[in-house]
Amino acid sequence: MDRAHDQISGDLFTSIPKAKDMAPGSWRFRVEMATAMAKAIRECGKTRAEIVDEMSRVLGRKISECTMDKYTSMSAETYHPSLELAIVFDAVTGQMALAQLFAEKLGCRVSPGKDSLFAELGKLEHMKREMARQERAIKKALGS
Numbered sequence: 001m002d003r004a005h006d007q008i009s010g011d012l013f014t015s016i017p018k019a020k021d022m023a024p025g026s027w028r029f030r031v032e033m034a035t036a037m038a039k040a041i042r043e044c045g046k047t048r049a050e051i052v053d054e055m056s057r058v059l060g061r062k063i064s065e066c067t068m069d070k071y072t073s074m075s076a077e078t079y080h081p082s083l084e085l086a087i088v089f090d091a092v093t094g095q096m097a098l099a100q101l102f103a104e105k106l107g108c109r110v111s112p113g114k115d116s117l118f119a120e121l122g123k124l125e126h127m128k129r130e131m132a133r134q135e136r137a138i139k140k141a142l143g144s
Helices: 030-044 048-059 065-071 083-093 097-105 114-142
Strands: none
Touching: 030 048, 030 065, 030 083, 030 097, 048 065, 048 083, 083 097
């Protein structure tokens, strides 16, 4: 029996995350990182100066605007933020830009705050349905 085409959920299931291919040289994300950081800066409502000042305060060491400019430049090939700086950048901008990029490359998604609880709730609901299905199968096998 053919299923009717689903007109409601659209691309819901086509966006299941998949880990990036492990082909040689395929894990160079410098330009994607720069793009993600530049977009986060534009969308966060803070100036670059405010961002680097807050990052410097939180880290306890100076981060310059010049360094931030190089992190967001498409041509500054040798400038990569450390993991520590990436985490602080996401926290200060509130955009989760680099965390999302890292997760995407590993076949994951970032679910901050209550979103993670909704995901956990969904897993529990799925487990309950599966347990009920198994219970019915066992009872049927026992003739109950």
